[in-house]
Amino acid sequence: MEHAPLDVLHDEAIRIVEEGSRRGLLLRASGGIAYFLHAHDRDLFHRLGRDAVNDVDLVGVSRERNDYKQLFKDLGYEVDWDLLVAGEGKRFLFQHVSDPRVEVDLFIDRLDMCHRIELRDRLSIQEQTISLVDLLLQKLQIVELNEKDMVDVVVLLAEHEVDGEGPEAIDAAYAASVLGDDWGFYYTTKQNLDAIRGYAATAALPDGRREAVARRLDELEGAIEQAPKSRRWRMRARIGPKKKWYQDVEDATGAF
Numbered sequence: 001m002e003h004a005p006l007d008v009l010h011d012e013a014i015r016i017v018e019e020g021s022r023r024g025l026l027l028r029a030s031g032g033i034a035y036f037l038h039a040h041d042r043d044l045f046h047r048l049g050r051d052a053v054n055d056v057d058l059v060g061v062s063r064e065r066n067d068y069k070q071l072f073k074d075l076g077y078e079v080d081w082d083l084l085v086a087g088e089g090k091r092f093l094f095q096h097v098s099d100p101r102v103e104v105d106l107f108i109d110r111l112d113m114c115h116r117i118e119l120r121d122r123l124s125i126q127e128q129t130i131s132l133v134d135l136l137l138q139k140l141q142i143v144e145l146n147e148k149d150m151v152d153v154v155v156l157l158a159e160h161e162v163d164g165e166g167p168e169a170i171d172a173a174y175a176a177s178v179l180g181d182d183w184g185f186y187y188t189t190k191q192n193l194d195a196i197r198g199y200a201a202t203a204a205l206p207d208g209r210r211e212a213v214a215r216r217l218d219e220l221e222g223a224i225e226q227a228p229k230s231r232r233w234r235m236r237a238r239i240g241p242k243k244k245w246y247q248d249v250e251d252a253t254g255a256f
Helices: 006-022 031-038 043-047 062-074 081-086 132-140 147-159 172-179 183-202 209-226 231-242
Strands: 027-030 056-060 077-079 091-096 103-108 110-112 116-118
Touching: 006 027, 006 031, 006 056, 006 062, 027 031, 027 132, 031 056, 031 132, 031 147, 043 147, 056 062, 062 077, 062 091, 062 103, 081 091, 103 110, 116 132, 132 147, 132 172, 132 183, 147 183, 147 209, 172 183, 172 209, 183 209, 183 231
Parallel strands: 056 103
Antiparallel strands: 027 056, 077 091, 091 103, 110 116
16 A cells, blocks of 8 residues: 655654644654654655655553544544454554545554563653654564664664763663663664664765764663663573564564
């Protein structure tokens, strides 16, 4: 099926989040559209050959599920009831009635994919999207990371400090705390950081950006390695990758 242009998805994501906010609802963008919302120089995505964004990904909270259904109905969307039932209320898929190219995936409380990212208590950190570190973790949890995902991470790191000041910095300490309690997530992240580092070394980045990405990858990895590890982490680390350390996306409740 043909997908809506990026500018349409961009505007629609903002429209939904802002109307939700006007009604007192917590809704935040995630995934590819959120990376575009945070990019200062969106030409970087085109320079690096990123594929198109296919839909709008959002995260909300379970206590507002019924309000979300009314919100999307009022905004001209229909819900996929079969998916809602199959996902046990943890995922909604909405399609715009007048423009079927516009689809919205709404996840409730968490992103449950190769690894789980809890978000219910973290949606107020940013005004329009999930936090930068949660956006980063959303990519780092992917076991089979593709070039599109690496482009998103590289653009984010090219433009945002690790452990800097304010909401536009990436909270490496939080990432380290999450990974310090989940060896499987840690192991996937380590593999992905190596892959992203290799990709960034030859990516068509402007002067100075490649060095900034390399430095921030090192800072992030340093924070992860230096953070305390839980007893659960240490016990799982003894087994290592000889036992499967992630869940298949098709088996994950409410996953992409």
